Amino acid sequence: MQCEELEKEKCNLVEELGVYFERNEAFSPLSARIFSVMVLTGEDGITFEELLEKLEASKSSISTNLQLLQSTGKITYFTKTGDRKRYFKIAPDQMLVRLDEKIEQWKKEKELLEKVHCYKVRYLQNNRDSDPDNAGLLFNRHYIKFAEQMLNNLINLKENISNTINR
Template sequence: MDCCSEEKRKLIEEIGVRFEQVHQLAPLAARIYAIMILSPKDGHTFDEILNITLASKSSVSTHLNHLLQLKKVEYFTKTGDRKRYFRTSTYYLKNTLEEYHASVSEELRLIDKIIEFNKNNNNQKFQSTGQIALLFREYLSSQRNNIENVINKMSKIEI
């Protein structure tokens, strides 16, 4: 990645590794996404992304298209310029929270089923350890409410 300072290269790598884990992105897609997050609002052209990543045209194209489909990246054009410029989606942080919200909601749905099943079918187990599951459910519910509040606040901010 011949794009920037050593500090920025390290941060791109650190963010990229995290995005591989959290968003299940391929390594190159995660690095491209990190580059977009750390880039100015006017974005990068395809050729600039090629130069930064030192990856093949087909690999960059494939991963950029995947990021576009996931709505993590968007493109725009400039008047009088035929090139496409890529940047993070205007609402990438809101989109990320919405993904977390869906994940927490699914976890809540499953913990409710587990609690109900153990309550009805494993009453002794539920009596001895059910409070832990109920505390976990309370935590997840609180997380979901917090995420919803932040998403609502973000929705009110005009960009």
């Protein structure tokens, strides 16, 4: 009974993760589900046949999406001694790649916020009628501070994960 509940929970989680990856990683629906299964499978990997069974998709669809995920560096495969099957898993550096992308995104956002802030300050200096304690400036300063904190947290997370991987 417990095994059935756990399997049902896994199926629901594959679907929930799949929707997340579709929206945030621009994966096709099947690629997102394949990637989700691999997130839950971990280092043990999963075979082509197991993916066919779990996702109930055609061989060609699974194959095409596996090739796509491999070509984009999202997943990799390995073999086991004495076993002719290929086991697929998330690429080891995938988390670091995603963190690099997030770091770049927050750097760009912070840079844009700083440009907006500079513009607003100059605008207020040139328009004596404007409120020098403009609420927009205060919001902008808070947002820049938040972006800086996010950036520092992501950089620290990346360092911690790198150290963990390299152990």
